Amino acid sequence: MARLHSHHIHPRAMLNRIHFFFYSAAIIALLHRHIAAISLAATSSLLFLADLTFAFMWLLSQGFRWRPILRQEFPHLLRQETHQLPALDVFICTADPIKEPPESVVSTALSAMAFDYPTDRLSVYVSDDGSSELTLFSFMEAAKFARYWLPFCRENNILERSPEAFFESGDAVGEARKMKVLFEGLRERVKVAVKRGYVDLNLVDSSEEKTFLNWKKFTHMDHPSHIQVLCESRKDRDIAGHPLPNLIYMSREKRPSSPHHFKAGALNALLRVSEVMTNAPVLLTLDCDMHVNDPGSPQRALCYLLDPDLSPNLAYVQFPQRYRRINAGDIYGGELRRILLIGSRGFDGLHGANYVGTGCFFSRRSLYGPPSAATASNYESKSCCFLRSELVLQKALDAASCRYEHLHDWGYQIGFRYGSLVEDYYTGYQLHCEGWRSVFCNPDRSAFLGDAPRSLYDSLGQMRRWVVGLYEVAFSSYCPLLYGTRKTSLITGLCYMHYALWAVWCFPITVYTLFPQLALFYDKPLFAKVSDPWFFIYAYLFLASYGQDLIEFMEVGGLIRRWWSDQRMWLIRGITSSAFGTLDFIISKIGVSAPGFNLTSKANVEEVNKLYDSGKFFFGTSSPIFISMGTIAIINLTSFIFGIMKAVRSIGTMDEMFLQLLLCGFVVANLVPVYEAMFFRNDAGRMPRSVTNASILLTITFFCVGRMIS
Numbered sequence: 056m057a058r059l060h061s062h063h064i065h066p067r068a069m070l071n072r073i074h075f076f077f078y079s080a081a082i083i084a085l086l087h088r089h090i091a092a093i094s095l096a097a098t099s100s101l102l103f104l105a106d107l108t109f110a111f112m113w114l115l116s117q118g119f120r121w122r123p124i125l126r127q128e129f130p131h132l133l134r135q136e137t138h139q140l141p142a143l144d145v146f147i148c149t150a151d152p153i154k155e156p157p158e159s160v161v162s163t164a165l166s167a168m169a170f171d172y173p174t175d176r177l178s179v180y181v182s183d184d185g186s187s188e189l190t191l192f193s194f195m196e197a198a199k200f201a202r203y204w205l206p207f208c209r210e211n212n213i214l215e216r217s218p219e220a221f222f223e224s225g226d227a228v229g230e231a232r233k234m235k236v237l238f239e240g241l242r243e244r245v246k247v248a249v250k251r252g253y254v255d256l257n258l259v260d261s262s263e264e265k266t267f268l269n270w271k272k273f274t275h276m277d278h279p280s281h282i283q284v285l286c287e288s289r290k291d292r293d294i295a296g297h298p299l300p301n302l303i304y305m306s307r308e309k310r311p312s313s314p315h316h317f318k319a320g321a322l323n324a325l326l327r328v329s330e331v332m333t334n335a336p337v338l339l340t341l342d343c344d345m346h347v348n349d350p351g352s353p354q355r356a357l358c359y360l361l362d363p364d365l366s367p368n369l370a371y372v373q374f375p376q377r378y379r380r381i382n383a384g385d386i387y388g389g390e391l392r393r394i395l396l397i398g399s400r401g402f403d404g405l406h407g408a409n410y411v412g413t414g415c416f417f418s419r420r421s422l423y424g425p426p427s428a429a430t431a432s433n434y435e436s437k438s439c440c441f442l443r444s445e446l447v448l449q450k451a452l453d454a455a456s457c458r459y460e461h462l463h464d465w466g467y468q469i470g471f472r473y474g475s476l477v478e479d480y481y482t483g484y485q486l487h488c489e490g491w492r493s494v495f496c497n498p499d500r501s502a503f504l505g506d507a508p509r510s511l512y513d514s515l516g517q518m519r520r521w522v523v524g525l526y527e528v529a530f531s532s533y534c535p536l537l538y539g540t541r542k543t544s545l546i547t548g549l550c551y552m553h554y555a556l557w558a559v560w561c562f563p564i565t566v567y568t569l570f571p572q573l574a575l576f577y578d579k580p581l582f583a584k585v586s587d588p589w590f591f592i593y594a595y596l597f598l599a600s601y602g603q604d605l606i607e608f609m610e611v612g613g614l615i616r617r618w619w620s621d622q623r624m625w626l627i628r629g630i631t632s633s634a635f636g637t638l639d640f641i642i643s644k645i646g647v648s649a650p651g652f653n654l655t656s657k658a659n660v661e662e663v664n665k666l667y668d669s670g671k672f673f674f675g676t677s678s679p680i681f682i683s684m685g686t687i688a689i690i691n692l693t694s695f696i697f698g699i700m701k702a703v704r705s706i707g708t709m710d711e712m713f714l715q716l717l718l719c720g721f722v723v724a725n726l727v728p729v730y731e732a733m734f735f736r737n738d739a740g741r742m743p744r745s746v747t748n749a750s751i752l753l754t755i756t757f758f759c760v761g762r763m764i765s
Contacts, residue, residue, distance in 0.1 A: 057129075057132050058129070058364060059128065059130075059132055059133065059357075059359070059361065060126060060129065060358045060359060061126070062125060062126040062127070063125055063128075063541055064120075064122060064124060064125075064404065065123040065124065065125055065404075065750075067123075067231075067610075068120070068122055068192040070129060070693050071121065074280055075120070077599075078113075078115075078194045078596070078600075080600055081595055081596055082110045084592055085106060086103075086107065086110065094303060097188075098570050098574060098579075098581065099581075101570060102566065102567075103580065105482070105567060106563070108563045112553065112556065112559060112560060112563075113564065115553035116417040116551070117549075118172040118401065118547065118550040118553075119398050119402065119404070119550055119553075120544035121546055121688040122401075122404035123400045123403070124279065124400060124495070126403070126495065126496065126497070127495070128496065128498070129358060130351055130355045130358055131556050132358075133354045133358065134171075136350075138173075140172065140173060140353075140354075141175060141176070141335065141361075141529045142176040142177070142178070142337070142450070143170075143176060143178070143337045143338075144178045144329045144335040144339070145338075145341060146182065146322060146329070146339065146340045146341065147164055147167070147180065147181050147341050147342075148181075148182045148184065148318055148322065148340075148342070149182070149184065149190060149343040150183075150321075151185050151187075152190050155392075156249070156343065157189055157192075159219060159343070159344055160181070160190070161179040161193050161196070161197040161241070161245070161595075162218050162346055163195055163217065163342075163343055163344065163345065163346045163347075164179050164197060164345035165201060165216070165217065166193065166217035166218075166220075166346040167179050168201055168205060168299070168300045168302065169204065169205050169208045169209075169344075169347070169350060170216075170300075170350050171351050171354070172353050173300045174198050174288055174299060177288075177300035178300060178301035178332070178335060179300060179301065179303070179331045180329055181302075181305065182306075182321040184303065184306075184307070184318075184587070185275045186273060186274075186278045186309065186722070187275065188270040189249055189252075190284065191267075191270075191304055192245070192248055192258065192259065192267075192306075193245045193248075194302070194502065195263065195285060195373060196241045196244060196245060197241070197260070198286050198299075198302055199237065199241075200241050201286065201293070202292075202600040203234065203293070204218060204234065204238075205293050205299065205318065206293045206294055206297065206565075207230065207295070208350070209253075209297075211230070211344055213427040214348070214349065214500075216346075216350055216651075217346035217348075218234070218238045218758075219346070220346055221282060230537070235572060245369035248533060254267050254270075257269075261347045265651075266283070267597070269579050272762035274574075275309070276311060277310060277311055278306070278309055279308050280306065280307050280452045280455035280456050281302070281304075281305070281306040281452075282301050282304065282447075282448060282451045282452055282455060283304045284305065284442045285303065285304055286299040286300065286302035287299075287440075287441075288413070293637065295629050301442060302444070303329075303332065305325060305328055305451075305455060306453055307321065308456045309457070313461070316466060316473045316478075319470075319471040319472060319473055319478035319482070320466070322340065322453070322470070322471040322478070323460065323465050323466060323469075323470040323471050324336075326422060326470050326567065327454035327459065327470075327533045328451045330454070331450045332442055332447060333442075333610060334419075334452055334753045335419065335471070336418065336419050336420070337353075337356070337357070337360060337418065337419065338417040338418075338419055339353070339415070339417075340415050340417070341414065343734075344506045345413045345414060345474055345503045345504070345505035346503065347503060347505055348501045348659055349500050349502045349503075352374065352503070353416070353629060354499075354731075355498060356372040356374075357374075357416075358417065359372050359496070360372060360418060364599060365416070367426060368490065369421075369492055369493065369494065370486045370487075370491035371410060371417045371418065371419065371421065371483075371485075371494075372496050373414065373493060373643065374415065374416075374497070374502040375396055375399060375411075375495075376391070376395045376411055376413060376503070377504050378390060378507040379504045379505070380506065380509075382667055382669075382670055383622070383670065384619075384620050384670050385620050386620050386667070386670055386671075387508060387511060387514040387620070387624060388625070389507030389514065389612075392556075392612075393604075393608070393621065394411075394612050395411060395446040396497065402493060402547075403493075403494065403495035403501060405543075405544065405546055406487045406492060406493075406543050406547040407487065407491075407494060407495070408483075408495035409480065409484070409495050409551075409554070410479045410480070410483030410493070410581060411479055411480075412478070412479030414674045421486060421491050422469065422470050422471070423470075423501070425490050426491060428488070429475070448513035462602050472485050474527065475525070475527040475531075476520055476527065477524030477525055477527075478524075480554060481528055484528065484551050485533070487539075487542075487547065487683075488533070488538065488539060488543055491629050493692075503745075509660075509706075510663050510675070510740075511666040512556065512673075512674070512675070512676045512678060512680075512681075514624075515627075515628065515632040515680055516632070518632035518633070518636070519632040519635055519636040519639065519680075520636070521598060521636070521729075522557065522632060522633055522639075522640070523636050525555045525556070525557055525558065526556075526636070526637070526640040527554055527640070530554070534552075534555070535548045535551035535555050536552045538549060538601070539551050544656065554650065558633035558634075558636050558637050559632035559637075559752060560625070560633055561629045561630065561634040561637055564629030564633075565634060565701050566631060566689075567580070568629075568630060568722050569581070569627070569687065569690065569757070571714075571718055571719070572715070572718075572722075573694070573757065573758065573761035574715065574761075575697070575698045575715040576694045576697050576698075577761060577762060578701070578712075579713060580711040582714035582715060584710045584711045584712050584713075585709070585714075586710055590714070593714060604618075605618055608621065623725045626722070626725050627684060627725075627726075629685055630679070630683050630687050632680065634683060635679070647753065648717035654716050662738075662739045662740065663740070666738065666739075669735070671727045671728070671732075671737075671738075672731075672732055673740035674728070674740055674741060674742045674743065675739055675743070677743040677746055679744050681743075681746045684727065684729060685733060685742065685749070685750030686732060686750045686754055687726070689733075689751060689754040691722040691723050692723055692726075692730065693754065693758075695716070695720055695723050698707070698716040698719060702716065727743070731745045733746075733750070733754045734747075
């Protein structure tokens with residue numbers, strides 16, 4: 056077989072290493088100055104600890120820049136050998152038909168069914184963790200629509216194979232218009248059912264009525280497993296006479312007495328059920344809002360999974376998460392380029408890309424043990440199996456039961472891993488520790504596109520949940536700093552530790568956005584004078600760090616405007632989601648309470664979308680997480696105004712207070728959207744008055760305490 060891919064080390068790797076040594080020297084010099092000048096004053100000690108934390112986190116992050124890899128695939132070589140392609144099982148998880156609209160989930164599944172892939176070797180599994188009759192009804196409708204949609208995509212060489220995304224992208228004419236009418240009919244029937252909250256039996260065939268009558272007896276947390284084959288490749292055909300891919304709906308058993316382990320539990324149930332039914336050697340995991348944007352992406356992944364030199368130890372091929380409908384400035388930093396592109400490329404040059412939960416093609420055998428224990432013979436596809444046979448369905452129902460999981464090591468030695476809310480990070484990390492490797496595949500055309508949060512509360516809530524999950528790994532027996540560095544490599548372990556301690560940024564960010572400002576208000580200098588040579592150390596550390604970050608951001612396709620939003624959200628997350636996530640983790644460990652798992656809403660709210668598209672932050676919710684942001688914003692604005700006034704009255708104070716004034720102004724510039732929402736906006740997305748009042752009260756309290764300390 057011809058060579059299917061190539062790679063080379065990023066040309067900037069050597070410059071990164073040179074920068075590392077210069078920047079390290081500057082950090083050591085700064086910490087030495089702290090130690091030499093440290094006093095018993097609380098502010099001085101806090102600044103030292105903040106700089107020490109900054110230095111530690113910076114050191115952990117340098118592995119991403121040590122050996123970044125650039126790759127290229129040659130999938131056209133595989134398209135000539137379609138008869139040799141392995142079977143593919145696609146896993147899609149959904150959990151709430153209100154927060155995750157069924158018509159969008161259906162579009163994701165239809166886009167996967169429309170892969171440029173042999174349909175007799177393609178199966179799409181949908182896990183409904185909310186056990187909702189609305190979701191099942193939606194997929195029954197999708198199975199009917201697929202008979203028309205798949206040949207339409209194939210015959211017209213459509214690249215955008217999510218019907219929702221395709222019809223949003225432009226005017227539909229000719230055959231496309233007819234297809235749009237069919238899809239709008241599907242959406243309308245689904246929306247009617249969702250609005251009612253149940254499936255009217257008038258909407259379904261008489262043969263399906265019994266299924267929905269039985270559903271009335273269940274709740275979403277107490278129900279038996281249910282599996283329904285909606286399309287079977289051996290029997291069902293599209294309107295052109297071609298076999299349809301398999302489409303299987305699954306709702307695993309849930310009981311109040313049995314832990315369900317959230318998304319990891321759903322994926323493991325899919326893994327077991329698919330093993331019984333189709334057992335494809337290659338798996339694809341997709342978020343329910345992450346639709347296929349390149350129908351040839353399986354062939355790109357197979358360029359690595361079929362490589363005889365890589366495949367014995369290759370666990371998965373990770374594609375980056377990309378997002379559609381991001382506004383011009385990406386005001387919430389939703390693209391997460393630093394993590395999803397820069398970080399993944401850096402990981403790829405070490406032990407392999409980290410798993411990010413979606414857009415990932417797995418070798419099935421990697422989820423059953425280390426490379427030395429996994430053999431390909433155990434994972435041959437069951438293409439001859441009759442999926443609707445009573446025997447197969449009964450085995451699949453047993454595999455989706457609570458009892459089955461309790462009898463085995465699922466989630467600990469087998470499958471997607473339990474023990475953390477961030478099952479994707481934890482699973483990828485554990486696979487690397489077992490000796491598996493991975494690959495980051497980043498083609499020019501995005502393989503998958505999803506939806507990022509469109510309100511600030513949803514964005515910060517998502518991060519807050521991730522923070523708790525990452526801490527669960529950091530403070531476990533599998534701590535990357537202690538366990539990961541031994542099982543993988545030193546640099547890989549440090550990179551995983553950087554993510555595990557991601558929220559630790561909250562401490563130095565809070566210190567630097569609060570204490571220098573209070574000191575400025577009360578004329579207490581904390582940093583070197585402009586005339587002091589140490590001033591240039593501070594300037595170098597700031598400018599070199601932000602400069603390198605800007606270069607990396609723009610190199611992966613980012614714009615300066617979006618980079619500004621990204622670094623602003625880093626600051627905002629530090630004083631909100633990271634801080635509150637840290638608090639959630641601490642109080643859960645001391646037994647006060649435990650953080651719950653909350654879905655990020657995927658529902659489109661008209662007012663939220665309108666403000667987001669116009670580039671305005673949406674607050675609109677009275678939450679303590681906004682009070683911390685409002686308090687920091689007002690403190691910085693107040694201190695900045697007082698600092699400017701004092702500088703105008705006495706030019707001599709500028710020399711010793713310049714860095715504090717500059718820092719204060721930088722924070723104010725970042726928080727301009729917060730000031731607008733607090734004082735100048737009257738729309739539905741403005742900061743609630745109660746939050747503004749609470750922030751003002753806390754600001755006064757801080758200034759009073761600062762006066763006593765000074």
